[in-house]
Amino acid sequence: MKKILYVFGGPDFHPTEWAGQQLKQLLAADGRFELKATSDLDAFVSLKDGKYAGVVLFTTGFKDDLTPAREKGLLEFVKNGGGFVGVHSAADSFCGNRAYIEMLNGEFQTHPNQHEFKLTIAEKNHYLTVRMPDWSIFDEMYHLQNHDPAKCTVLATTTWQGKQIPMAYVRSHGQGRVAYLANGHTKQCWQHPEFQKWLVRSIAWTTGSELPDKTIRCGVLGYGPAFDMGKGHAEWMSATPGLKTVAMCDAVPARVEAAKKELPGLEGYFGKLDEMLAMKDLDLIVDILPHNLHAPTALQCLRVGKHVVLEKPFCITVEEANDMIDTARAKKVMLSLFHNRRWDGDYLTIKDILARGLIGEIFHIECQTGSYNHPGFWWRSDKTISGGVMYDWGAHFLDWILNLVPSKMTQVTGDFQKHVWHMVTNEDHGQAHLRFENGVTASFLISQIAAIVGPKWRILGTLGAIEANWTEEVTVVSFASGVRQDSKIKVTLPGYGTVQYYRNVADHLLMGEELIVKPEQARRVIGVIDAAQRSSAKGVSVSPALGCE
Structure with missing residues (x-):
């Protein structure tokens, strides 16, 4: 694990110490780096000891505080192969030392008022920016002087008055390697996933990581006609x-023939899983089979060393x-769920x-x-195959809830009922009530016999509430300012997360970045449904299974 020195300090209008805490959490989740934070500029002098692989600097001011000993320690560290990442006001630090400014290749000149602006990726094939989209953020836009674009590779730009x-x-x-990120004034920026990705990648690249010359070769298991899921994943x-x-x-020959027409040019079209697994250099399998087949087929893939992505639910x-x-742990391969x-x-x-x-x-x-609709005669209505009424859309809703509450579950109360659709074996109606260690409660209802359904979301907080349906706006009532404020916030209709999900899979497998949808999280969802079913059968509240809390 590489050790990184984070140096912070300066006026409070830049959250340099708080940002260090955020960065420490980021790197802990990433697992490749260990962060040491300090406001002592004499730490530069000790860099010659070789303890650190890189330095991240987020300071403001200190115009003449880079003493000769500090300057020598920092600049020689970088010249001799160390990594340096300057964040935002690193360009407004040590400006009395021109050797530092030359190394950074930029110096703060001015900035307009904080506003939301778009960052455009200018170089898409660099370690810092591969698979990254253009993105927008409310932040402070630094304008630089003493910056020579010929002496660097510009990775992202924004536009100001035509420039x-x-x-x-x-x-x-x-x-050594130097990276500079001009963003970072606002806490909102430090919490933005794209800025966080830049930070981690900047540290990795400046400490020696290279863009891998490898492609993950993928196979699709299951090509059923419903929703074109096989074609979609491919x-x-x-x-x-x-x-x-x-x-x-x-396993159905007609579906193999359909794939040949819809996905021409694949290297292999198979009717048996073991035949596909025998294919040379196959790295990853996405499993889109019916729910009851997820575990046995995923295990077959994992045991021969393949990475696996499962359609929801996990199992x-x-x-x-x-x-x-x-x-997956024993074989040291990735296991994830398509919680797009x-x-x-x-x-x-x-x-x-x-x-x-x-x-x-x-x-x-x-x-x-x-x-209030007949669930249809297909495998999703068969409890022995689907698992029950809560396993399909319930997997998404429960994953949403669990990710909004940073606490363990202590109690689950379930209720499943059968009243109308006796020609199929799934329950008609299911509810799960959750209680968390931090006192938060949550409830989820899914029904095929609900003639009137409540809102998709109702979230109550100590200073207001949120309500949302399947529309382009979210309703908010807030007392955070001291008076009641009613708002309707426009939202973008879902793109279903397909790009973002697979982008993360590639980033994880090719660059060692944190996997967003972890198997342990997917297991918690199954733990809720399992506990709800046990609770309903017994008529009492129960605790979730070990590991699912």
């Missing part, structure tokens, strides 16, 4: 730089989840509202979905 302003660039300095993966769909498998039982997780709906527009809007403190602390969440 392109560099917002991220990299360069060499002696044997195309989503191949559209992701670093991933390529090369094979498919389905049917907690025991199956445990077996898959244990096998974490990137739905309304859900991301809700998370942003909560992060801004507009409704205070959450104390209760309600989610509902359903209708």
Whole structure:
């Protein structure tokens, strides 16, 4: 594990110490780096000891405080192969030392008022920016002087009054590497996932990481006609730089023939899983089979060293989840679930509202979905195959709830009922009530016999509430300012998270970045459904299974 020195300090209008705490959490989750934070500039002198692989600097001012000993320690560290990442006002630090400014290749000149602006990726094939989209942020836009674009590679820019302003660039300095990120004034920026990715990648690149020359070769298991899921996953993966769909498998010959027409050019079309697994250099399998087949087929793939992505739900039982997780760990391969709906527009809007403190602390969440309709005669209505009424859309809703509450579950109360659709074996109606260690409660209802359904979301907080349906707006009532404010916030309709999900899979497998949808999180969802079913059968509240809390 590489050690990184984070140096902070300066006026409070830049949250340099708080940012260090955020960075420490980021790097801990990433798992490749260990961060030491200090405001002691004499730490530069000790860099010659070789303890650190890189330095991250977020300071403001200290115009003449880079003494000769400090300057020598920092600049020689970089010249001799150390990494340096300057964040935002690193360009407004040590300005009395021209050797430092030359190394950074930029010096603060001015900035307009804080506002939301777009960052455009100018170089898409660099370690810092591969698979990254253009993105927008409310922040302070630094304008630089003494910056020579010929002495660096500009990775991202923004536009101000017709001019392109560099917002991220990299360069060499002696044997070392330097990265500068002009963003970082606001806490909102430090909490933005794209800025966080830049930070981690800047540290990795400046300390020696290279963009891998490898493509993850993928196979699709299951090519059923419903929703074109097989075709969809194949195309989503191949559209992701670093991933390529090369094979498919389905036990039904007609579906194999359909794939040959819809996905021409694959290297293999198979009718048996073991035949596809024998294919040379196959790295990853996405499993889109019916729910009851998830665990046995995923285990077959994991045991021969393949990475696995499962369509939701993860599986049917907690025991199956445990077996898959244990096998993936033993084989040191990735196991993940296609929880793509974490990137739905309304859900991301809700998370942003909560992060801004507009409704205070959450104390209760309600989610509902359903209708009054025959569930249809297919495998999703067969409890022995699907698992039950809560396993399909319930997997998304429960994942949303669990990710909004940073606490363990202590109690689950379930209720499943059968009244109308006796010609199929799934329950008609299901509810799960959750209680968490921090006192938050949540409830989820899914029904095929709900003639009137409540809102998709109702979230109550100590300073307000949120309500949302399947529309383009979220309703917020907030008392955070001291007076009641009613708002309707427009949201982007969901793009279903396919790009974001597979982008993360590629980043994880090719660059060692944190996997967003972890198997342990998927197991918690199964743990809720399992506990709800046990509770309903016994007529009492129960605790979730071990590992699912």
